[in-house]
Amino acid sequence: MKVATAASIAILSLGLASAGIAQADEANYPEIVTPSTQSRAEVVQALRLAQSQGLVTVGEHGNYPQLQADDQALTRAQVLKELDQAKSAGLVSIGESSQYPQAL
Incomplete structure (x- = not known):
C-alpha cells in the first residue's frame, strides 16, 4: 500500500511539474x-x-x-435657487420613478 501511494505521489508530481513547464513556455x-x-x-x-x-x-x-474654473463658484443661496427653478420646470426626479426629467 505504501509503495502504491508513493508511486502515485511521484506520478502526480511529475505531471504537475511538466504542466508548469509547458505553461511557462506559453x-x-x-x-x-x-x-x-x-x-x-x-x-x-x-x-x-x-x-x-x-x-x-x-x-x-x-x-x-x-479643471480650472474660469468663473466664480456659486453660493449656497444661488444653488438652492437653481434647484427650485429646476423643480418647478420639472427637470428634477426624486427616487426610482419611471418618469425621466424633460429636456428643455
Missing part, C-alpha cells in the same frame, strides 16, 4: 518596444508643467485632477 509573449519621440529633458519639462497646473497627483489619492 507565457513568453513578445516584448513590444515603442520608441520615444521626446527627449528626457522634454518629458521632465512636460511633467513639471503638469505639476504646476495641478494635473498630477502623487500617491493613492482618490482625487482626480480638477
Whole structure:
C-alpha cells in the first residue's frame, strides 16, 4: 500500500511539474518596444508643467485632477435657487420613478 501511494505521489508530481513547464513556455509573449519621440529633458519639462497646473497627483489619492474654473463658484443661496427653478420646470426626479426629467 505504501509503495502504491508513493508511486502515485511521484506520478502526480511529475505531471504537475511538466504542466508548469509547458505553461511557462506559453507565457513568453513578445516584448513590444515603442520608441520615444521626446527627449528626457522634454518629458521632465512636460511633467513639471503638469505639476504646476495641478494635473498630477502623487500617491493613492482618490482625487482626480480638477479643471480650472474660469468663473466664480456659486453660493449656497444661488444653488438652492437653481434647484427650485429646476423643480418647478420639472427637470428634477426624486427616487426610482419611471418618469425621466424633460429636456428643455
